[in-house]
Amino acid sequence: MDFPGNTPADTAARRAAWTAYWATGGLHSCVGSFDGNYSGAIGAFWRDVFDRLPGGPLRALDLATGNGALPRLLWEHRKQVPGLEVDAVDLAQLAPGWLDPSQHAGLRFHAGVAMENLPFPDACFDLVGSQYGFEYALRDAALAEALRVLKPGGRLALVMHHADSVLVRVGRSELRNQAIVLAPEGLLPATAAVLPWIAKARAGIDPSGEPGALEARNAYNRAIQALATDIAGSPAPDLLVEARAWVNQLLAGTGADPGPSLEKLSAYRDGLVAAGLRTGELIEHALGAEQLQSLVQAIQAARPAARVEVETLQQAQGVLGWGLRLEPA
Numbered sequence: 001m002d003f004p005g006n007t008p009a010d011t012a013a014r015r016a017a018w019t020a021y022w023a024t025g026g027l028h029s030c031v032g033s034f035d036g037n038y039s040g041a042i043g044a045f046w047r048d049v050f051d052r053l054p055g056g057p058l059r060a061l062d063l064a065t066g067n068g069a070l071p072r073l074l075w076e077h078r079k080q081v082p083g084l085e086v087d088a089v090d091l092a093q094l095a096p097g098w099l100d101p102s103q104h105a106g107l108r109f110h111a112g113v114a115m116e117n118l119p120f121p122d123a124c125f126d127l128v129g130s131q132y133g134f135e136y137a138l139r140d141a142a143l144a145e146a147l148r149v150l151k152p153g154g155r156l157a158l159v160m161h162h163a164d165s166v167l168v169r170v171g172r173s174e175l176r177n178q179a180i181v182l183a184p185e186g187l188l189p190a191t192a193a194v195l196p197w198i199a200k201a202r203a204g205i206d207p208s209g210e211p212g213a214l215e216a217r218n219a220y221n222r223a224i225q226a227l228a229t230d231i232a233g234s235p236a237p238d239l240l241v242e243a244r245a246w247v248n249q250l251l252a253g254t255g256a257d258p259g260p261s262l263e264k265l266s267a268y269r270d271g272l273v274a275a276g277l278r279t280g281e282l283i284e285h286a287l288g289a290e291q292l293q294s295l296v297q298a299i300q301a302a303r304p305a306a307r308v309e310v311e312t313l314q315q316a317q318g319v320l321g322w323g324l325r326l327e328p329a
């Protein structure tokens, strides 16, 4: 049931890419799927999960929490009910800017924690949840851990990526676009090569006689022309259009010293590579119907008396994911 790609090096790269993302302060990573405030299918799924929880004190665990979108939703949903405690774990370092210890006592973030190896005793949670997180793990190990820490009558609720979702479709097109601008003959390498010559010209030195300058300018022009063709032919050219505008601005702002612009370019490229890694992960870990079924069977085998419910979460834009829940008997 597990995916490849979980060597220590893969884990380190994944942790670094997500740490960099969460450091920007974003609340979740699939912004378009939430209508900003959970008014769509995903919000409806979680509200239903929360509505079925018993009243009174409750301890919940969120797996692969990111900056805590799910704990925050649960906290808001249950703010009238005293006694809520939430533990939120993630492999990456986190920066939940919204967290206010005076408001959210009882909500604990645990960064650098893999869901395959949870630092909690057996049977201590009433709810174990995850939103676009559980499927990223080695699922056999993560499931064993989730069920170990879940109380016998507890609930498990998962929103997971769906192989036919709109997020996967958009992700594939983003990966194609990233590859176009990062390719050796693409916009970003061509910009890096032409930048020092532009800086020379801005310093008042005419580089036009130098063969390197001519070569760099021609390569840049070819990259710009190819990009225009790609933009015209792409059903979702946003990233390409954005990259072209960003480079235009960078070149316009370049002075006699190419250093600052080259640094900005390098940071921009690193950002694209990290975004590509996250998108690649999304696509790789999205579950098809058979994989979902094998997960359901594994849950059912571990908790034969409980009920497993699955649904496809969708709204006007298309399919957003799978919803899975384990309900006590």
Ligand SMILES: C[S@@+](CC[C@H](N)C(=O)[O-])C[C@H]1O[C@@H](n2cnc3c(N)ncnc32)[C@H](O)[C@@H]1O
Binding pocket: 014, 015, 018, 019, 027, 028, 029, 030, 063, 064, 065, 066, 067, 068, 069, 070, 089, 090, 091, 092, 113, 114, 115, 116, 130, 131, 132, 133, 136, 137, 138
């Ligand atoms: C798509 S984000 C989802 C974050 C959050 N649940 C949300 O809804 O915004 C996936 C998260 O899974 C985390 N992750 C990936 N593999 C993990 C693992 N084995 N254990 C814990 N967290 C993991 C990543 O660090 C990342 O923050």
